[in-house]
Amino acid sequence: MKTQIKFWLFILTVGSTLVSCSHQQAAPDRSIASEKTKDCWNHVKGEYQTYFDNVEECIEKQDHK
């Protein structure tokens, strides 16, 4: 009986994980950035006062390309 419960709990866990993963929205692919995003990162300059603002702009574009 105990073994049966463990077995079904295991099946439920694996099943639940697979269902959850299959419904997960795919994260943006960082390695193949769009041209627009690439262009944004290329224009980030080492100017101290605006560096982090430019970075934030590109991160947001990358996230919603």
Place this chain on the structure above:
Amino acid sequence: MRSLCLLLCLLLPNFAFSLDTALKGFIALDALNYEKISNAPGAAVIGIGVLDLKVFAEQDYLSAAIKLDLDNSKLSEANNIFEEAYASYRGIKGWRFSLGKGIIRFQNLHWGVIENSYLDGGSLIGTENGWRKVSRKNFISATYGNRGVGFADTFAVFGDSTEVKTYDNGSIAYATTSGGGNGSSSTTAIRVSGYTADNVPAFNTSKEQGFANKLELYRSGYWTLTAGQIYYRNKFARTGSYAFDVGATRDADDWEFWVDLMWGKQSKAPFEAYSTYLKQEYFVQMGTQYHINSDWSWLANAEFTHVKDKFHDMTNAFQQEGKWYIGDSTRNFGQIARSQNYKIETGAQYNLSKSAFLTMGALYEKRKTTVNIARAINNYRYPNNNAYKLATTISFWF
């Protein structure tokens, strides 16, 4: 126990979510600097110029950012390790709402050649301008627009992240220094050095109100024009403080330009840091960077600031809850001081890699101060001096 573990395994997948994070940083190293102020010995300066790290986290339309202030903070004080910590929501098209602690933008800030802008403390001799980069403020802001639509306007409501401590009956907690009396009479008044202040995670509009707006116009792909206004009132100050700023930046692969003009008035409570009864100031910055080729570029930057500063008059003692207090009357006796600073910089920049460059340059700065009461000139370390600096800095960003 085993059942608990199994239950945890069963439930964990339901809490799975995607989160993207990024750690970005900016480091400038003073490799070989030499600074000389007239009537003071010259010295070489070698070490870290600036060091900033910022963590970004993104999930769907929500984002958060924390900027660690590793190079310029009293880390032992509460909430002081981070210069910025805010969350943003961009779920409505064209809008961005932010809440937290950070920088209030209204100026068109730009680093010079080898030294920071006067608006961010970049001076060898010292300046008296009060409206500097407004950072470490608790704020809530709304932005409409982006580069795509050609403009962005940000409106922010803010307050200080430090607050003057008051007792339940409303009386002020003063920081006092030794050498004074017991406060039983005006001649034996207790000496006040400042207010007792606390770092607070939220601001209270009954004690202070701050509003700022910055409009950015994106033109012809290269130019960005800015117009900003700011207003701040602390209930301990005599009157409100405000400033207006206009700026322009050209960001291109050949010529870059940056211009900023600011005018403002400022009033601070008598025992606040950098206190003033009323300060009126002007600021101008103009600079350029010409990219000779992909490796080398030439830079030039010039700045000017004029400040008319009327000081508080602390020659008379005052009473609170039956005790007498007195401020520093040797430095504050109602005098008026006018000071002008200007600096010019030029230099060359060599790209070491895509995200690192070497800057070699020279800076000359001059300051002139006039006062209406002669002894007031003794309050300044370098009232009428000039200075120069030769620098080689290495900057990295990642």
